[in-house]
Amino acid sequence: MKPIFKASNPISRDDVLAWDLKDPLAGMRDRFALPENTIYLDGNSLGALPKATAQRVSRVVKQEWGEDLIRSWNKHDWMGLPQRCGAKIAGLIGAAAHEVVVADSTSINLFKLLAAALRLRPDRRVILSDTGNFPTDLYVAQGLIELLDKGHELRLVAPGEISEAINEDVAVVMLTQTDYRSGRIHNMAEITAGAHGAGALMLWDLAHSAGAFPVDLRGCGVDFAVGCGYKYLNGGPGAPAFLFVAEDLQKEVRPPLSGWMGHEAPFLFDPDYRPAEGIARNLCGTPAILSLSALDEGLDVMRDAGMAAIRHKSVQMTDLFIALVDQNCADFGFRLLSPRDPELRGSQIAFSHEQGYPIMAALIDRGVIGDFRAPDILRFGFAPLYLRFADVWDAVDILREIMTRKSWDQPQFHKRMAVT
16 A cells, blocks of 8 residues: 655645544544643553543442442453453454453463463474564563473564564464554464464464554464553553454363463362363453453443544554655654555554654653654554544644754753653
C-alpha cells in the first residue's frame, strides 16, 4: 500500500480539520476522560481512561465488594470475568471465544505458553526469536531455559532473517508481531506457515497489535499468543494480560503453573491437580476483579468501534504524521525508523534523533505526550478512538516550534526520569 500523502502536495490545517468533520469515529472521543491542552500520543504504552471505567470500578468497589462481599463471586459472576473478557478480546484478534482467557501478566503468560510449547516438542532444543524482540520476552525465555536445565538455547537472528533460520532444531518460534520501537510488523501468516513447515510451534506476542489493527490468529494457523490489556485495549495501568491457545492444542497443553483456578474442579479442593477442560486450564491464581472490571469496560469501547474502522483511521493518522514531519521538520535531523508502507507498520511512528530524549521531554512539557526509547528514539502512538486529525497537525506544529527555537536544549529536559 502506498502512503496517502505526496510531498508535492502541501497539507494545510484546513485540510486536516476537514478530515475531522468526516471522521466516522469522531464521537468515540467523548467516551474518554482526556485532560485539556494535552495531545496524547502514548496510547501504545498506556491507553487513555474510558469514562465508563471509573463508574464501573466504583460500582464494583462500593456495591459488589462493599455490600455484596464474597457473594459477588456468584451473584455478579466474578468467576466468569476471565473468560468473558477473553471472549471480547478474541473478537479483536481473529480467535474463537473459547480460545482466549484473561489472566496474569504478559510475561507470566509467555512463560506458561513457552514452557508448554517446549514440552510439546521434547526432542528439540531451540527457541528462535529476533534481536529486536521486546527484552522481557527474551528474559523470560532465558529464565525458563535456566530453570529447565535441559540444554535449550535461545537463538536470536535479525528480524528479516527469521524465515531462513527456522529448521528442524527449532521447537518454537517466539516473536512480537509489532516491533515496539519502529512499529514494523512481521508477516504473521508467512512466518507461522514456515514454522509449521519445519515442525515447530508458533508463539506470537500481540502487545502492540491487539486493538491497533485486525489480527487473524485462526486464519494464520497460530498455535499460541499472548498480549497485554493496558495499551490499545485501554484496560488501565497494569491491566491483566491475555493468552490464546489454538483449539486443537488445548487438550495437549499442561500448564507449568498449575494453580487452583486451572483445576477441573477448584472447589473440591482435591490435593491432586487435574487440568480443567479447554482454555480454563491456563488460569492459575484468583482473578484480579478490580483490574478485570476496568479492562472489561475498555474492551466494550473497542468492540463498539470495530477493528476495520480503527485500522482505517490509524493508517490515515500515521501517514499524516509522517507527511507533516517531512513537510515541516525536514531540516532538523529526524530519521524515520517506521516503514513508510502502512501495511508494514502498526499504529505507531518512530523517529530517531541524537537529541531524542530532551526533544521528547520538551514536547511533553508542551502537552504533547509521546515517549522515548533508548538510545535515540522518539516514539508516537496513534489511538484512533480518542485522537483527532487536528491533534496530529498541532503535535507536529509544536515539534517544529521546539526545534526552530531550540527550546529542547534546557537543563531540565536533559535530566533523565526513571520512566522514559
